[in-house]
Every structure is written in structure tokens, then in C-alpha cells.
Amino acid sequence: MSDFFLGAAALIVAITAIGLFRVLSGPARADRMMAAQLLGTGGVAALLLAEARGTRGAADVAMVLALLAAFSGIAFVKAVNDARRRDDDAEGFADDARD
Secondary structure (H helix, E strand, C coil): CHHHHHHHHHHHHHHHHHHHHHHHHCCCHHHHHHHHHHHHHHHHHHHHHHHHCCCCCHHHHHHHHHHHHHHHHHHHHHHHHHHHHHHHHHHHHHHHHHC
């Protein structure tokens, strides 16, 4: 069973490293946000593996990471929505100025 946990932890670290590369090189903000969500998920999975191995307090840290990932996703969607509204308002203002 120890080999299974070691293999699972190695897979999680590899996926998290790929996600970190995507965060740094993502062409769009949405790509970077999805990669950051992947990092949060990888952190939760690693901490839950630590909890299965008997590490104390790992479940609490995993819950905090899950909440941070959820709140960052919500904040990202709100920021994109607000930016689109500002762009729409600016286009409407420009159309009014032309008339």
C-alpha cells in the first residue's frame, strides 16, 4: 500500500508541475485560471493522501485549499464579467457620441 501512495503522490506532483508551467506560459487569463484551479486540486489531493497516511491536520489544510480555489474561481468570473460590462458601456457611449 505504501507503493500506491508513493505513486499517487508522484503523479499529483507531476500534474501540479505541468499546471505550474501552464500558469506561467498561458496565453489567456482563462488558461492561467484553470491551471491555478488544477494546482489547488493537486494540493488538496496531496494533503488528502497525507491524511490517509496518518498526518495530523492535513484535512484542515486541504479544506482551506479547496475553499481558496473555489473563491479564486468566483473572483475571476466576477472580474471578467465586470470588464465585459465596462467594455459594453464604453461601446454604447462611443455609439452615442457618433450620433
